[in-house]
Structures are given as C-alpha cells and as structure tokens.
Amino acid sequence: MDDTTTTQDAAAESGMVSAQRLQSIIDRVERLEEERKALASDIKDIFLEAKSAGFDVPVLRQLLRIRKQEPSEVEEQETLLHLYRHALGM
Incomplete structure (x- = not known):
C-alpha cells in the first residue's frame, strides 16, 4: 500500500x-x-x-403528466373533474 x-x-x-x-x-x-x-x-x-x-403545447405537457401517473389515479381525477363540473353546471 x-x-x-x-x-x-x-x-x-x-x-x-x-x-x-x-x-x-x-x-x-x-x-x-x-x-x-x-x-x-x-x-x-x-x-x-x-x-x-x-399542436397545443400546454395540452401536450398535460398529456405527459397524465402518462406518468397510474391508470387508477387518472381515473379518479377524471371522475372528480366530471363531478365538480356537473356540480358547477358545466
């Protein structure tokens, strides 16, 4: 050594x-x-x-974020979004 x-x-x-x-x-x-x-x-x-x-770049960025998530998380978010939109009359 x-x-x-x-x-x-x-x-x-x-x-x-x-x-x-x-x-x-x-x-x-x-x-x-x-x-x-x-x-x-x-x-x-x-x-x-x-x-x-x-292409709409913010939408592309959103798609990239979604693709990183688990399918169950995406489904939950979409369900909540639909529920909230409905509650707001949208």
Missing part, C-alpha cells in the same frame, strides 16, 4: 475530507448538470416543433 492510500484511509477514518473523492463527486455532478441543460434545450426544441405543427 502506498502513502497516498494510507493517508486517504486515515483521513476517512478521522472524518477529514478526501480532496480526490470530493473532486470526483463535484465533477460528476457538474457533468450531469450540463447534460440536463442540453436535454432541457432539446425538449424545448421539440415543443417549438410541435407548436409550429399546430
């Missing part, structure tokens, strides 16, 4: 921060944030494309 590993092990045991491990974590988070930014830009472009094709 080399001195660096021994020092890092001792630092970990004593509660000191390992600079190498910390740098690795920070680098990974920064890389993922950049990827997230690029993906958000791609999604924005797709919505712009949908809008230019005549």
Whole structure:
C-alpha cells in the first residue's frame, strides 16, 4: 500500500475530507448538470416543433403528466373533474 492510500484511509477514518473523492463527486455532478441543460434545450426544441405543427403545447405537457401517473389515479381525477363540473353546471 502506498502513502497516498494510507493517508486517504486515515483521513476517512478521522472524518477529514478526501480532496480526490470530493473532486470526483463535484465533477460528476457538474457533468450531469450540463447534460440536463442540453436535454432541457432539446425538449424545448421539440415543443417549438410541435407548436409550429399546430399542436397545443400546454395540452401536450398535460398529456405527459397524465402518462406518468397510474391508470387508477387518472381515473379518479377524471371522475372528480366530471363531478365538480356537473356540480358547477358545466
């Protein structure tokens, strides 16, 4: 075992921060944030494309939210919406 590993092990045991491990974590988070930014830009472009094709973007976003839910949750929400609309005479 080399001195660096021994020092890092001792630092970990004593509660000191390992600079190498910390740098690795920070680098990974920064890389993922950049990827997230690029993906958000791609999604924005797709919505712009949908809008230019005549689709209603807020409705598309609502469809995406619904698709993430369990079918039973969607059914319950639709039932309540129907009930509330009926109560309001809509």
